[in-house]
Amino acid sequence: MPSLTDYIQPWVLEQLQELFSQAAGASMRILGSDDPVPSGQSQAAVAVGEDIVARVVISRPGVPGEDKSAATDVIEPQRFADLAGEVLSRLAGQQEQLRSRIEELAALYRLTAEFTSRRDLQGVLDMVAQTVVEVLGAKSCAIRLINEDRSELVIKAVTNLSRKYLEKGPILLSASKIDQVVLERLKPVYIADLRTDPRVLYPNEACEEGIVSGLCCPMVYRGRPEGVLRVYTGRIHEFDWFEVSLAEAIAAEAAAAIVNARLYAEAVRSANMQRQLKMAGTVQRRMIPAWAPEMPRLDIGAVYVPCFELGGDFYDFIRLGEHNLGISVCDVVGKGVRASLLMASVRASLRAHASNVYELSEVVRRVNQEVCADTGPADFATLFYGVIDTADRRFTYVNAGHMPPLLIRDGQFSHLAPGGGILGLDDEAQWRHENFLLQPGDVVLCYTDGLTDAMNFGDEPFGRSRVEAAVLDAIQLGRDADGIVKHVLWEMRRFAGLQTRFDDLTVVAVRAL
Numbered sequence: 001m002p003s004l005t006d007y008i009q010p011w012v013l014e015q016l017q018e019l020f021s022q023a024a025g026a027s028m029r030i031l032g033s034d035d036p037v038p039s040g041q042s043q044a045a046v047a048v049g050e051d052i053v054a055r056v057v058i059s060r061p062g063v064p065g066e067d068k069s070a071a072t073d074v075i076e077p078q079r080f081a082d083l084a085g086e087v088l089s090r091l092a093g094q095q096e097q098l099r100s101r102i103e104e105l106a107a108l109y110r111l112t113a114e115f116t117s118r119r120d121l122q123g124v125l126d127m128v129a130q131t132v133v134e135v136l137g138a139k140s141c142a143i144r145l146i147n148e149d150r151s152e153l154v155i156k157a158v159t160n161l162s163r164k165y166l167e168k169g170p171i172l173l174s175a176s177k178i179d180q181v182v183l184e185r186l187k188p189v190y191i192a193d194l195r196t197d198p199r200v201l202y203p204n205e206a207c208e209e210g211i212v213s214g215l216c217c218p219m220v221y222r223g224r225p226e227g228v229l230r231v232y233t234g235r236i237h238e239f240d241w242f243e244v245s246l247a248e249a250i251a252a253e254a255a256a257a258i259v260n261a262r263l264y265a266e267a268v269r270s271a272n273m274q275r276q277l278k279m280a281g282t283v284q285r286r287m288i289p290a291w292a293p294e295m296p297r298l299d300i301g302a303v304y305v306p307c308f309e310l311g312g313d314f315y316d317f318i319r320l321g322e323h324n325l326g327i328s329v330c331d332v333v334g335k336g337v338r339a340s341l342l343m344a345s346v347r348a349s350l351r352a353h354a355s356n357v358y359e360l361s362e363v364v365r366r367v368n369q370e371v372c373a374d375t376g377p378a379d380f381a382t383l384f385y386g387v388i389d390t391a392d393r394r395f396t397y398v399n400a401g402h403m404p405p406l407l408i409r410d411g412q413f414s415h416l417a418p419g420g421g422i423l424g425l426d427d428e429a430q431w432r433h434e435n436f437l438l439q440p441g442d443v444v445l446c447y448t449d450g451l452t453d454a455m456n457f458g459d460e461p462f463g464r465s466r467v468e469a470a471v472l473d474a475i476q477l478g479r480d481a482d483g484i485v486k487h488v489l490w491e492m493r494r495f496a497g498l499q500t501r502f503d504d505l506t507v508v509a510v511r512a513l
Contacts, residue, residue, distance in 0.1 A: 003032055004054035016087075020058075028058045121261040125157035128254040132231055133159045135250070136243055139211055139234035143219075144171060145227035145258070146183075153179060153228055161209065168205045176201060178216055183225045188217045188244055193236065213237045217247045219255035226255045277337070281310050284340055287347060292481070293317050295325050296390050299511040301482030303489055305450075306504050312339030312381075313448050313504035314347055318354050323391045326354050329508055331402065331448040332381040345374060346381050346423065360385060360398045360433040364420070368400070372427035380424035384416070384446055388438070393512060395444070396435040405446040406468065408475060409439060413468055416444075438512040443484065445471050450505035451488070454496045462492050471509075481509040 004013065013030055020028045032054060125143050132141040140160035144153035153171040173179055177199045182189050191197050191214040194206035206212075211232035219227040229251040231239075239247070285304075292300035302315050312335055318326030330346055332339045349370045353363045364385060371381065384405060386397030399405075401422030404415035420431030438444075447467065454462040467488060474487035485507050492505075 004030065020056075028056065031055045031057060121258060121265065122157070124254070124257045124261050128229070128250065128257075129157045129159040132229065132247065132250055136231055136247065138231045140209075140232045142230045142232075143227060143254070144230070145219075146173075146225065156227070165205055165209045168202050171201065179228055182216050182218045182228055186218045186220050186223075186225065188215055188248060190215055190239060190244075192238070194232070210234055213239075215239050215244065215247055217244075217251040219251045219258070221252075221255040221259045226258055229254065277310060280337070280340065281306070284310055284344070287316075287344065288314060289317050293319065293325065295388075296323075297393065297513050298325070298388065298390060299481040299513055300327075300509070301480065301485040301511075302506075302508040303485050304504075304506050305489070305501075307450070307501050308335055310336055310340035311504040312343050313450065313506040314343050315446070315506050315508050316347060316351070318351060320354065320387060324387055324389050326385065326387050327446070327508065327510065328383065328385045329402065329405075329446040329448065329506055330381055330383045331450075331504070331506070333379065335504070338379075342371075342375060342379055342381060346371060346383065350383070350385065354385075360387060360396055361419070361431045364398045364400050364423075364431045365429070368423045368429055368431075369427050371424040375424055377425075380422050382422050386416075388510070393438040394435055395438050396433055398431050398433045400431060403447060403449055403452070405444055406471060407436075408443040408445070408471055409441070411472065411475075440512055442512040443471065443475060443481075444510040445484070445488070446506075446508040446510075447488075448504065448506045450501070450503035451492060451507060453503055454492050454501060454505070455499055456496050457499050462495050466491065466495065481511040484509045484511070 008016075017028055017030050035055070038057065038059070129141040129143055132138060141158065142155060142161060143157040145156050146152070147154050151173060153173065153176070155166055155171075158166060171179065173183070178189050178191065181187075191200065193212055194200045194214050195203050195212065197203070200206065212235050213233045215231045217229045217231070218225050219229055229247065231247055288304050289302070292302055300317070304311075304313060304315060306313070312332035314328075314330050316326075316328045318328070320326055328347075328350055330343065330350075332342045332346065334342075346367060349367045350363070353366045357363045357366065364383065367383070371379070382402040383400040384397065384402040385400075386395055388395050397416055398420070399416055399418040400420055401418055404417050407414045407416060416434070419434060421429050445467075452462055452464050452467060456462075470488045470491035471484060473491075474484040477483075477487070479487055488507055488509075489505075
């Protein structure tokens with residue numbers, strides 16, 4: 001059993017004892033709860049809660065010759081002992097309450113410190129529910145968070161509630177008047193008796209669970225409600241202002257911790273996704289030839305610049321025997337993961353059919369059928385595919401809706417126009433192939449629309465005329481195929497400056513020797 005000195009310091013008790021003695025005109029002593037009380041003296045117990053922590057005894061010795069019947073101005077000893085005991089009891093009770101409040105605030109401080117260190121959302125919720133019960137001396141606690149469409153409060157964490165109670169049914173915001181008030185006004189709502197309050201959705205279940213009074217606090221972060229914290233007691237209990245304030249503070253800290261935990265989880269997922277995208281980008285870049293092949297009587301240069309980690313453009317070189325080289329440039333609609341998957345599919349299909357089918361138009365037809373079979377109506381691609389026979393310099397090609405490559409001969413331009421529609425729209429589409437003979441000095445420039453569509457800060461596109469001017473300038477400077485590609489790219493970047501690009505870019509140059 002605690003003693004009075006656990007609540008009031010000894011020097012304070014000595015001063016009170018002296019003051020009481022002077023006021024009573026009698027000797028007053030404060031004894032421990034187990035100390036013997038002299039007989040014949042008035043006494044009063046000092047009780048804190050259900051414990052008796054001390055006794056106050058008082059005696060007023062008689063004065064010779066005094067007429068006791070005339071001492072009407074003197075307080076009767078028993079009455080004074082009772083008053084002194086009541087004063088001490090109140091002081092001790094206040095000290096106990098103050099100590100309890102300090103412990104609760106310390107628990108809130110520890111809880112806040114825990115919030116900053118926890119990153120798993122469920123761990124945070126479980127800790128909040130348990131802490132609320134401990135700090136407020138409640139019977140149980142439940143935390144419900146608002147679902148994504150903000151129509152229902154979904155149970156996420158509980159302490160001291162049975163499985164049967166948790167499975168009693170949903171808490172729809174449209175049906176719960178209590179939660180509507182809590183989340184609209186962002187203020188706590190007190191429920192004196194869950195068993196009889198008409199606003200309670202499940203009074204019978206509350207009765208079976210043994211929960212009586214309740215306090216519902218909004219969990220708010222930066223003005224946005226995230227859920228409701230419910231505190232339950234096992235008897236009728238009116239929460240005082242400190243308990244309400246403490247519950248509100250815990251709910252607010254919990255809301256912030258919940259949002260932070262979600263943001264942390266999203267950051268982890270985003271980091272994992274970025275890592276996966278980077279790995280996928282590395283794999284995709286391996287599909288792009290690291291260097292152009294060396295072929296007799298040909299000089300080849302190429303560059304590929306993706307807009308994001310994953311791109312939808314590609315170029316490829318396919319050796320078809322000793323004297324034949326396949327050259328392809330493709331532009332898939334869109335960007336990112338979806339475009340990269342379609343790009344890989346088109347590349348694999350083209351390589352497979354190019355190695356086994358002689359007619360270029362038939363190669364493209366089969367690639368188109370596979371694209372149509374494996375993709376949706378919003379997925380399509382443009383493709384330029386040509387084969388150069390180095391023995392007689394014959395260049396045979398099919399253009400499936402792609403930007404017409406440029407043929408530069410003696411300073412004059414011609415375009416290798418489309419021989420059919422784009423890939424992925426019609427599985428019965430047909431294409432025709434064309435051919436011509438390369439002459440020494442001829443340059444063929446294949447590119448995607450990321451080159452012509454590059455914008456400067458005046459929202460002006462680089463355009464085909466500037467592409468032609470850049471190619472012609474590079475040829476006049478005597479650049480090789482690699483130099484032509486780099487010169488065209490440099491002119492585009494000089495034109496666009498630091499303006500952000502929004503499309504992948506591919507350029508391939510073939511120069512006949």
